[in-house]
Amino acid sequence: MTQNKTIAAIALALAAAAGLIAAFLLPPPGATLAALATGAALTACIALLQSARVETGRNDTLEPNAPDHPDARTLLESSDEPMLLTFERRVTLANPAARALLGEHIEGDDVRLAIRHPAAAERLLGDPAEAGERTTRTDLAGLGDAGQRWEMAVATLPGGVRLVRLIDRSQAHAAEQTRADFVANASHELRTPLATLLGFLETLEDEEVAADAGTRRKFLSIMAEEAQRIRALVDDLMSLSRVEADRYSVPRDPVDLVPLAESVRAANTRVIEQRGASVVIDNQAGEAIVAGDQVQLAQLLTNLVTNALRYGRAGTPVHVRLEDAGPDMIRLSVIDQGEGIAAEHLPRLTERFYRVDASRSRSVGGTGLGLAIVKHIALRHRGRLDIRSTLGEGTKVRVYLPRYQA
């Protein structure tokens, strides 16, 4: 097809040349016609040449000095994904990423020594003809560091050389694991109060027990508490999934943090009184207006203030401080005087369901989702969360939020 077009283009070019000569030689009316014909022939010739160039996908005529393809070593070394070439039983070439993963001196090694994994050996020692030309993929769990997951993609090239790529699937695997753990944890957290509820329901079915007003009242109040716990958990799960679903839409409404903090304090009046505590709002930022989502920021503050009240010492004040953090950010800190959190727990606090002392947190109605929600809200606002704590002294949770730019 391309060849035919090129021949046609040459014929048209010749016709154009003949037309040009005719235009010079012929008297005026013939000369005009010949000139028009020459123009048409030239246009068709250029169009044909261009379409032939598109078909070949190359531009040999216009770029005669285009470089040759680089050699295999240069190609493989330009990739930061571990890649090898093998021939028969040996590794003939390994790029730096492959050497970092499998060993500096694997070139020339037997493939079984280079990739110490039974599934890899089986795939690489088989007959190349059997695998055909398609790329095969094999999971190599256990290769490299613990927790790493690799997938090996093998393509058989002409001549029996194999191109082996090792694809890092660790992140996808970790995400899958987190999802599975999350479902298991959520089910467990729901199951415990449900079991208690069902147990009391069964007991109340006994007419003798139900007849006693005092027992009935006591049981019903425990059942109400367990039902509340289930509702709190479901509410937290729903908030978390809402914030996660919205994570790519950055909220931009102006939200004044001072009235927001005041409304959170008002909503917690009962708990504050019960703990003999106070919530002190200390605005050092002048106009503490951030770009955000009012409902989510109220939730963020509620979660932090609730934690400070819950885990702070009874009778001590909780401070909500607003400060400037550079021209573009406002720092919101919630500070308590409590038992504090040991350093080893700090990096894990924002994991879903993570609790330093699970039974203690559960006894005060905690589900371990509060800080996970705070982190996601901060991230959605393109902000940042920072938790500092000193055992025996207290905890300071800081959230950096972008200032509203009118």
Ligand SMILES: Nc1ncnc2c1ncn2[C@@H]1O[C@H](COP(=O)(O)OP(=O)(O)OP(=O)(O)O)[C@@H](O)[C@H]1O
């Ligand atoms: N201010 C604090 N002082 C001491 N420990 C804290 C503080 N804030 C959080 N923690 C610890 O971190 C854990 C996780 O907190 P998070 O708010 O995520 O969950 P929670 O309070 O247990 O439950 P909830 O989902 O109801 O908030 C808590 O169980 C507690 O052990």
Ligand SMILES: [Mg+2]
């Ligand atoms: Mg909490």
